[in-house]
Amino acid sequence: MKKNIINIIKLICFFSITILLTMKLGIIFTPKGWYDEYQGQIYTIKGIKEIPKNQIDILFLGNSSIQKSVSPMQIYEQTGIASYNYSVSSARIYMDYYFLQNILNYQKPKVVFVDTPTFFYDTKEVEPEQRKSFDFENLNLIKLKMINDNIFETTFEEKASYVFPIFRYHSRWNEVKIKDFNTSQKFYSVTKGFVSSSKLKANKNGYKYMQPNDKKIDMQKDVKEYFYKFIDLCKNNNIEVIFLGIPDTRAWNYESSIKMQELAKETNTIFLDLNDEKKYPINWEKDTEDGGMHMNALGAITITNYIIDYLKDNYSFPDHRNDKLYSKWNEDLKIYQKQTNKAIKEIEKSIKKINDGEV
Amino acid sequence: MSYTSLKFLLFILGTMILYYLFPKKYRWIILTISSTIFYVLLSGKLLIFAILGTIISYISAILISKHEKKKKLILTISILLTLSFLAVLKYDNFILSMINPIINLIGISIPYKKFLLPIGISYYTLEMIAYITDVYRKKNEPEKNILKLYTFFIYFPKIVEGPISRYGDLSKTLFAENKFNYDNFRKAFVLIGFGFFKKLVIADRAGIFVDNFFSDNHTGILTIAAIILYTIQIYCDFSGCIDIVSGVSELFGVKLPDNFKRPFFSTSIQEFWRRWHITLGTWLKDYIFFPVSLSKINMKLNLKVRKFKFKHISQFIIIAFPLFFVWFINGLWHGASIKYVVYGLYYYVLMMLGVLLKPLLDKFVKVLKINTKVFSYKLFQILRTNLIVCFGMFIFRCETLSEVVTLTKAIPSTSGRIGLFKLGLTGADFAILLIGVLVLSAIELSGELKINVREKLEEQNLLFRWIVYLLIIFTIIIFGIYGKGYDAKSFIYGGF
Numbered sequence: 116m117k118k119n120i121i122n123i124i125k126l127i128c129f130f131s132i133t134i135l136l137t138m139k140l141g142i143i144f145t146p147k148g149w150y151d152e153y154q155g156q157i158y159t160i161k162g163i164k165e166i167p168k169n170q171i172d173i174l175f176l177g178n179s180s181i182q183k184s185v186s187p188m189q190i191y192e193q194t195g196i197a198s199y200n201y202s203v204s205s206a207r208i209y210m211d212y213y214f215l216q217n218i219l220n221y222q223k224p225k226v227v228f229v230d231t232p233t234f235f236y237d238t239k240e241v242e243p244e245q246r247k248s249f250d251f252e253n254l255n256l257i258k259l260k261m262i263n264d265n266i267f268e269t270t271f272e273e274k275a276s277y278v279f280p281i282f283r284y285h286s287r288w289n290e291v292k293i294k295d296f297n298t299s300q301k302f303y304s305v306t307k308g309f310v311s312s313s314k315l316k317a318n319k320n321g322y323k324y325m326q327p328n329d330k331k332i333d334m335q336k337d338v339k340e341y342f343y344k345f346i347d348l349c350k351n352n353n354i355e356v357i358f359l360g361i362p363d364t365r366a367w368n369y370e371s372s373i374k375m376q377e378l379a380k381e382t383n384t385i386f387l388d389l390n391d392e393k394k395y396p397i398n399w400e401k402d403t404e405d406g407g408m409h410m411n412a413l414g415a416i417t418i419t420n421y422i423i424d425y426l427k428d429n430y431s432f433p434d435h436r437n438d439k440l441y442s443k444w445n446e447d448l449k450i451y452q453k454q455t456n457k458a459i460k461e462i463e464k465s466i467k468k469i470n471d472g473e474v
Numbered sequence: 475m476s477y478t479s480l481k482f483l484l485f486i487l488g489t490m491i492l493y494y495l496f497p498k499k500y501r502w503i504i505l506t507i508s509s510t511i512f513y514v515l516l517s518g519k520l521l522i523f524a525i526l527g528t529i530i531s532y533i534s535a536i537l538i539s540k541h542e543k544k545k546k547l548i549l550t551i552s553i554l555l556t557l558s559f560l561a562v563l564k565y566d567n568f569i570l571s572m573i574n575p576i577i578n579l580i581g582i583s584i585p586y587k588k589f590l591l592p593i594g595i596s597y598y599t600l601e602m603i604a605y606i607t608d609v610y611r612k613k614n615e616p617e618k619n620i621l622k623l624y625t626f627f628i629y630f631p632k633i634v635e636g637p638i639s640r641y642g643d644l645s646k647t648l649f650a651e652n653k654f655n656y657d658n659f660r661k662a663f664v665l666i667g668f669g670f671f672k673k674l675v676i677a678d679r680a681g682i683f684v685d686n687f688f689s690d691n692h693t694g695i696l697t698i699a700a701i702i703l704y705t706i707q708i709y710c711d712f713s714g715c716i717d718i719v720s721g722v723s724e725l726f727g728v729k730l731p732d733n734f735k736r737p738f739f740s741t742s743i744q745e746f747w748r749r750w751h752i753t754l755g756t757w758l759k760d761y762i763f764f765p766v767s768l769s770k771i772n773m774k775l776n777l778k779v780r781k782f783k784f785k786h787i788s789q790f791i792i793i794a795f796p797l798f799f800v801w802f803i804n805g806l807w808h809g810a811s812i813k814y815v816v817y818g819l820y821y822y823v824l825m826m827l828g829v830l831l832k833p834l835l836d837k838f839v840k841v842l843k844i845n846t847k848v849f850s851y852k853l854f855q856i857l858r859t860n861l862i863v864c865f866g867m868f869i870f871r872c873e874t875l876s877e878v879v880t881l882t883k884a885i886p887s888t889s890g891r892i893g894l895f896k897l898g899l900t901g902a903d904f905a906i907l908l909i910g911v912l913v914l915s916a917i918e919l920s921g922e923l924k925i926n927v928r929e930k931l932e933e934q935n936l937l938f939r940w941i942v943y944l945l946i947i948f949t950i951i952i953f954g955i956y957g958k959g960y961d962a963k964s965f966i967y968g969g970f
Contacts, residue, residue, distance in 0.1 A: 122656040129940060133947060140948070242958075272957065275480050282480075285952050289902050 141280035142298045144287050145250050153305045153454060156182075156203055160251035162304025163199055164221055167440065171222040172432045173198035175308070176214065177230030178206040180361040184410040184418040185228070187307035188451040191444055193423050195434030199224075200308035205244035207233050209341035213261040215348060217252060226430070227349055228359045228422070231375055231386075232366035234342065235332050239268075250280055266337055305447045311412045311454060313461035315469075318364055318399035318407030322392045330370040346382050360388035361418065362397050364407030387425060395421050401466060412458035475515050477634065477718050478673055478956065485512065490725055498651035505625055505648070505726065512630035513593065520592035521628075523559050528624040530555050531602045535609040535616035549610045553603055560599045563589045568810035594633040596807060600757050601627055605641045607761055614642045622649055629728075631719035635712065637733040638753040644728070652727030657932065660939075662724035664928050667946040668917075669717030674954030676910040677710035682898040682955065688871065693884035694891045705860075705867045706911060709738070712751070736918040741855035743824055743862055754807070758800045766796035790829050797822060808870070817869045824862060906953055 150157050159182070163171075173196060175185050182202035190198050199222070201214060211229060218224075245267065252258050262269055262277045269277075276283035294300075334342060349356045358379055360367060372388055379386035389395045399407060402414030410418055426432065435441040475481045489508040493501050513521050534552030538545040561569065567586050574583055605623070608614040617623045626641055626648060680703040686692075687700040713734040720730045733752050740746035747755050766772055772795055779788040805818020839846060872878045895901060920927050931942060 119656075125936075129943070132940075133944065136944065136948070137951065140951070272480055276957065281951055282957055285954065285957070288952050289900075 137279050137281055139298060141282075141284070143295050144284040144291060145280045146284065146287065146290075147295070148247050150302075153450065154310050156247055156310075157251055158302045158304035158306070159201060159203060159308040159310070160248060161302035162308065163201060163218060164253070165301060165303040166199070166222070166307075168221055169223050170197050170435075170441070171199045171224050172196055173226045173228065173426075174215075174218065174222070174224035175200040175202060175228045175230075175359075176206070176211045177202045177228075177359070177361070178233050179204040179310075179409060180232050180363045180366070181228070181230035181359065182308070182310050183312055183404070184361050184415050185359075185422060186309040186311070186415050186419045186451075186455075188305075188309065188444075188448055189416065189419040189455075190423055190426070191307075191436070192448055192452075194426060194432070195436040196426060196432040197435050197441065197444065198307065200306075202230070202308065203248040205233075205240035206248065207236070207240055207341075208338055208345055209264070209266050210240070210245070210248065210261075212341050212345045212348060213257060213264075214248075214252075215345070217255070217257045219352060220255075220257075223352075224354060225432075226355045226357060228357045228387075229345070230359050230361045231371070232361065232363045234334055234338060234375070235371050236338075236366070237335060242273075246283070249277060254278060266341070305450050306454070307447075309415070311415065311458050312404040312409065313458035314404035314411055315401065315462050315465040316404060316406045317401070317469075318403050320364065320407070321399050322390075324364045324367065324407075325369050325372070325390055325392065327369050330368075332368075332370040332374050342378070343382070346384065356382075356384045358384060358386045359422075360386065360390050362390050362395075362407075362410070362414075366408075387422075389418060389421055401462070411462055412455055413462050416455075475512065477715055477722075478670060486722055486725065493726055494654045498653065501652060501726075502622070502625060502649045505629060505728075506621060509625060509628045509630040509633065513628050513633060516634070517590075517593040520590060523563070523592045523595060524598060524628050525624065527556055527559065527598060527602050528620065528627055531605050531627075532617070532620045532623050534606050536618075538606065538610050539616045545610055549606060552606050556599055556602045556606070560595055563591055563595060565806075565810045594628070597633065597636045597638055598627045600638050600754075600761075600807075601641070603761060604638075604757060608640065608642060617641065617645070625649075629723075631723040631728075632730055635715045635719070636751075636753055637716060637720075637731050638757050639731055643731060647728045650727065655727065658724055658727065660932060661928055662721040663943070664931060664946070665717050665721035665724065667721075667943070667950065669714045669719075669721060670950045670954070671910070671946060672710040672714030672717065672914065674714075674950055674956055676907060676914065677707045677714055678955035679899065679903055679907055679910075680704070680707040680710070682903075684871070686897040688873075690897075692892065692897070693881060694887050694889070695885060696892070696894065696897070697881050697885050699894065701864050701868045701871075703907075704871045705864045706907075708867055708870070709734075710914070736921050738860055738863075739856060739918065739922050740859050741852060742828070743821055743859055744828075746859055746863055747821065754804070758804055762803055763796050763800050766799050772796060786833055790826070793829065794826055797825070801825075813869065813872070813875055816875055817866065820866055820869055910953075 147155075147157050149155055173187075173190075175181055175187070175198065179202070182200060182204070185200050185202075187198040187200050190196050201218060203210075203214075206214070208229070215227065249258070249262070252261075258277070261267070262274050272282070333339075346356055358375060360372060360375065367390055372390060375386050375388070378384075389397075397403075397414065397417060402410055402417055404411040404414075435444065475485065485508070489504060492508075493504045496504050510521070513524065530552055534548055537548045538552075541548060566589065570584055570586055577583065605614070605626075609616050617626075622645065623641070626639070626644060629639075629644070629648065632639060684700055684704045684707055687696060692700075716730075716733045723730045731753050735749040735752065737746050737749035740749055772792075775795055776792055779791045782788040782791075801818040801822035802815060803818070804821075805815040808814045808817065845851060868881075869875075869878050872881065894904075899907070917927050931939060934942075
């Protein structure tokens with residue numbers, strides 16, 4: 116009997132070591148995606164857990180459009196409002212639904228801005244895009260619920276690979292670098308999730324994508340389901356929802372805007388459409404990095420300024436700039452300013468080159 | 475649910491927990507249930523053929539034991555009935571391709587139809603024939619519990635790729651009151667790990683190159699690399715699977731028969747086939763070679779050829795007749811096409827040539843004073859055997875016989891030649907393949923030198939053992955070919 120117990124303990128110990136090593140190797144092998152000294156998607160996702168609990172007043176959620184358009188540090192600089200841009204590439208509302216649940220474990224935002232371009236997509240995000248965000252989420256009950264949700268159409272093996280990412284990334288064995296072994300590295304986001312771009316590529320078609328027409332558009336059935344679920348989640352947590360139409364010539368159009376206005380009315384939420392040329396003009400020659408799909412640093416300043424105006428006009432959030440608890444934010448602001456100035460200078464150089472006929 | 479899938483590992487874990495929680499006397503019932511679940515998950519309703527086969531075997535065996543005078547008739551009918559499922563489901567189109575040209579002459583044609591093949595039918599059909607024949611030969615008593623017989627035929631570790639088992643042997647441990655044994659568990663664990671290593675690290679990696687080579691119609695000198703890699707692939711795939719299932723079976727205390735005994739150390743093709751797919755070879759020997767050898771026709775033939783002047787020729791004819799059936803059936807068992815028949819007969823012709831030319835070769839060795847006892851001669855014999863086997867595998871892998879001819883002719887060709895690393899494997903992949911094959915060769919060489927690596931490992935201290943276990947696990951996890959990055963290939967021998 117005693118021998119049997121010892122053997123069982125040995126088995127438990129061995130398999131516990133194996134599981135722990137498998138999980139650790141998963142962290143090492145998981146591709147970290149693009150990131151520099153201060154910004155990247157890994158900072159966005161992991162960074163929110165590095166901020167002291169309940170410091171955030173406003174949260175921005177969405178895909179790469181909003182990720183590159185709204186700068187929380189610019190908002191903080193001008194108003195002292197603490198916000199975070201938790202936007203990831205290819206995010207869909209059903210992903211945001213789970214992201215928000217997770218974020219609520221750390222922060223209690225009063226207002227959530229959600230960008231709208233992906234609402235009317237008829238395709239789901241591709242698996243590698245999904246993984247770019249899911250893999251950096253901590254393994255907890257919400258993550259387990261998320262990967263088991265049928266909407267993500269994950270197979271049994273894929274579900275297992277979210278718990279043990281080594282099963283998904285083992286074939287990267289010859290790409291792993293020394294720095295990947297530093298599994299205790301912190302990813303504190305100085306920019307509070309915002310990803311700044313110093314690229315420039317003008318949109319030559321301007322606001323043509325917003326020309327009025329009679330076309331009708333609607334959400335896919337499952338997107339709609341999560342759209343309402345998301346609103347319910349916010350209501351249950353006393354969070355105000357604002358749908359934010361970020362200028363995007365690829366994913367947005369007039370009919371989407373009309374439909375979104377109807378949905379906002381139906382759900383008693385606000386829809387702030389920054390695609391309205393008269394109210395919120397964008398300089399399409401200078402403000403976009405890729406011909407109108409994403410903003411660059413200059414465009415982000417323009418968009419963020421519109422949001423700052425909207426916040427000033429409609430809310431009275433506390434100014435944290437002189438709050439001792441937010442002293443780290445003031446340090447971050449200095450880095451952010453330097454980074455922004457650098458990006459703007461690069462864009463100005465590109466503009467000069469264009470004007471001089473060098474490009 | 476592949477044997478290398480995560481689902482299968484969880485399935486084993488669940489079965490194992492239930493097995494050892496159940497009263498010892500009835501533990502085999504857990505294997506009946508899990509084998510049924512496993513079969514239904516893989517083949518669904520086609521389980522009916524295994525059930526029907528079990529009923530036929532059960533009734534036939536009892537009737538044979540009770541009716542001594544009519545037992546031959548019962549045996550013939552039951553074998554024909556058992557074979558009829560396989561003939562219709564697997565060989566229908568092959569048989570029709572033979573019959574139709576003849577009946578077309580009188581204006582009749584039977585339409586071709588493709589049936590879904592029940593998993594393991596080629597394996598359990600042979601086991602059913604062996605069971606009935608063994609009762610006929612009074613080697614076994616007929617099993618009175620039909621559920622036990624059914625469990626034996628569909629026992630999940632061996633249903634997909636064998637080994638082809640005998641009821642008399644397997645039932646000793648399958649229905650025994652097996653107790654959990656920690657030492658056996660450790661040994662089984664290492665065997666399973668070694669099987670995974672062979673399958674996922676070596677076979678499926680080599681398979682990437684082989685598949686790309688054959689699917690993209692490449693030719694030239696790379697054909698040689700493709701042939702070598704395919705030989706490595708099929709050996710590691712098949713023997714890897716057998717290691718996994720034997721290890722899994724050992725977890726329940728059930729000992730499956732050996733199916734491989736380091737075949738690439740063979741000095742002749744006869745020896746190769748005694749070491750490769752052993753259970754098929756012994757089945758063919760017991761249920762084809764002996765009955766044909768002892769048949770009336772062969773006896774008459776023996777009497778006639780014994781009168782020949784050249785004893786050597788008469789001896790050749792005596793074995794050539796039954797061996798033809800052995801190799802014809804060996805080829806046909808692998809697949810319902812002429813290609814597989816040629817594959818079987820390829821070995822038959824070579825073996826017969828060996829027998830026929832033996833006096834000449836012996837004379838040649840004597841005249842040249844070649845020492846056949848030295849290592850270098852043995853090495854020559856091993857290399858010669860491997861060369862013959864590689865070409866056999868090449869026939870096995872090609873889609874048609876004309877492809878074999880075309881590719882062989884084009885080996886010296888330089889047109890359309892591409893680099894070694896253009897067929898899906900990088901230099902690093904080749905390095906892993908090489909290391910994998912070296913590790914495998916070292917372990918097999920130890921076996922040849924009568925050193926049991928598994929037992930030696932179990933003698934070591936806990937820390938060393940655990941390090942080796944972890945090394946095995948993480949080598950498979952990191953260097954294995956599976957998941958989204960690459961698609962793990964299904965086991966090659968699962969198709970038979």
